[in-house]
Every structure is written in C-alpha cells, then in structure tokens.
Amino acid sequence: xxxxxxxxxxxxxxxxxxxxxxxxxxxxxxxxxxxxxxxxxxxxxxxxxxxxxxxxxxxxxxxxxxxxxxxxxxxxxxxxxxxxxxxxxxxxxxxxxxxxxxxxxxxxxxxxxxxxxxxxxxxxxxxxxxxxxxxxxxxxxxxxxxxxxxxxxxxxxxxxxxxxxxxxxxxxxxxxxxxxxxxxxxxxxxxxxxxxxxxxxxxxxxxxxxxxxxxxxxxxxxxxxxxxxxxxxxxxxxxxxxxxxxxxxxxxxxxxxxxxxxxxxxxxxxxxxxxxxxxxxxxxxxxxxxxxxxxxxxxxxxxxxxxxxxxxxxxxxxxxxxxxxxxxxxxxxxxxxxxxx
Numbered sequence: 001x002x003x004x005x006x007x008x009x010x011x012x013x014x015x016x017x018x019x020x021x022x023x024x025x026x027x028x029x030x031x032x033x034x035x036x037x038x039x040x041x042x043x044x045x046x047x048x049x050x051x052x053x054x055x056x057x058x059x060x061x062x063x064x065x066x067x068x069x070x071x072x073x074x075x076x077x078x079x080x081x082x083x084x085x086x087x088x089x090x091x092x093x094x095x096x097x098x099x100x101x102x103x104x105x106x107x108x109x110x111x112x113x114x115x116x117x118x119x120x121x122x123x124x125x126x127x128x129x130x131x132x133x134x135x136x137x138x139x140x141x142x143x144x145x146x147x148x149x150x151x152x153x154x155x156x157x158x159x160x161x162x163x164x165x166x167x168x169x170x171x172x173x174x175x176x177x178x179x180x181x182x183x184x185x186x187x188x189x190x191x192x193x194x195x196x197x198x199x200x201x202x203x204x205x206x207x208x209x210x211x212x213x214x215x216x217x218x219x220x221x222x223x224x225x226x227x228x229x230x231x232x233x234x235x236x237x238x239x240x241x242x243x244x245x246x247x248x249x250x251x252x253x254x255x256x257x258x259x260x261x262x263x264x265x266x267x268x269x270x271x272x273x274x275x276x277x278x279x280x281x282x283x284x285x286x287x288x289x290x291x292x293x294x295x296x297x298x299x300x301x302x303x304x305x306x307x308x309x310x311x312x313x314x315x316x317x318x319x320x321x322x323x324x325x326x327x328x329x330x331x332x333x334x335x336x337x338x339x340x341x
Contacts, residue, residue: 017096020050063108072234079159116221116228132258144273147209147241203280205240215244246284289323
C-alpha cells in the first residue's frame, strides 16, 4: 500500500473507533521503523468530535506482519495501554484498534506519537557519561512507577489475568517452555534442563505487578536524558516485577556502563518499587536467558518454515549457546555473589 492508501485506512479506523468523529483527515503520512514484526506509519490526524470541537493528534499506526518472534495480540496491547492511560505510567495513549485487520488489512493499533527517540545504540554508546547515568536512573524510576500501579483498580486484572494471579510467575515459565518445545528444530536438552531448574526454584514474589515483558533500551523513548514513554507492550502480563529488571540488564543491551545493576535496583526500591531479593534477581536473570533463547528459536523457525523472509532471523538460533552458558554458569555459582555481575 502507498502512503495515500494508508492515510485513508487511518481515517476509516478513527471514524469507526471514535464515537461521533467526522471530517477525519490524516496528513503527512510516512513510513517509520516498527521493528521486526510490525510495520509502522506516522501521521497527523485531524477530526471534529461529537461536541463540534476540532481535534488534532500526532499518531503512529502499528500493523502486524507474519513471522513474529513473540506471541502477540494488538487487542491485548490496546487494552493494556487504554487502562494505563489512567495511571502515572509513562506510556502512549491508545486511540483505535483494528483487531482482525478488517479496516487496515492487518491487525493494527493506533497510538499517540510521543516526542523523543528510541535509539538504543545512541544511548548505550553515548560518551556523555553523566547524561547516560541520569537516563538510566530515570529508567529505574519509570520501572518503579509501572510496578507500583494499581492494576486491579485500573481493571487490568480482567485483561491480563489468565488464571489465579498468585500463579502468574509460574504461568510465564510454562508459556515460554511450551513455545520452546513447539519452536525448536533440534532437542536442546540443556535448555530443557534450565526450564526444569526454573520450575524448581521459583521465588515467592514480593508482590504481583504489571510486568512490561520487554523492558530494555530500544523500547522506550527518551529526550534530554529523561524517559518519555515505554513502548512495545505486546508482552505485558501480571507477574513478578523483578523480571523486568533482570531483562533490562541482559548483556546485549545492558546500561551497566552508566549504572551498575546493584545501584539500579537500590534506586528502583528508593523510587517506590517493591523489594528485590537476590534469589529473585538470580532466578530472573536465568529466566531472561532462556526467554531470549526461545525467542531466537522462534525467529529461526519462522524463517526456516518460510513464514518470514526476514534475513535478520535466519541465524538467530546461533545466539542460543551464549544464553545457555550464562544460565548454566549462574546456576552453578549457586548465588555466591554473582547476582550483581
């Protein structure tokens, strides 16, 4: 589809989603980067609402493509963002949803386009050490804000709970293990062993929170060393908030060059985040590696099966060995001072 046709579909999506909207117009439509599994277009939309007032918003439309590396549903993401719009969590507003792709041509979500950039390399390779430190500590504050949100009061239990909430952390292990077993193209017995270890060593959460699920550099907008908004809520769920902290400090994208993990966790707690135990942090660092390994296997499988032609996915299975080594080393260390390394 060309930009003019995309503009027409954005207009139609707003018309059917916002009660009483008329004279809808999408201007300045342009293709922007949406990640490996989504196409994205930015636009300025204008309309007259049912009171007769003129409205104008900068928006971004995200549409699903084949070969996603994660199980995702725009309806899920739309529900989460709609609820979080009533909280202090830094997230874009959700305007419209095309759950089945009947309007846009693919399942899509229309969100507020916020200022800032998401460039992870620009952040992690910055020579501005003071600025990088300030941004990393603000990321800890943004995590504390999210994890302190009243998910029950926001109605997120109805959206995110797939069973008893106290079982949510175990449900994550079961979900990722099931995805591993359906995506692998060879046995990977060591990865199966680590999943078993996770089942046997599951920590008791300090509290159940909304977990972002992909909390890391590249998935937040920043400007002037401040986190503007957390992005990509496709993997949001209820669970142990320590999961997000461990994921943020995976070696591939860790901001430890600015703030070490121990200081990050301490700051997170000072900002109002729940208490983090060393056992929980160890567990979720191991979990982060098998989660990443599973995502890599899913990516490689989608390319091998011809579901996706994205060449970036072709050799993703090669990353599994490094993830396994980190997991097994942490398990073998048995918690002897390793957690902050």
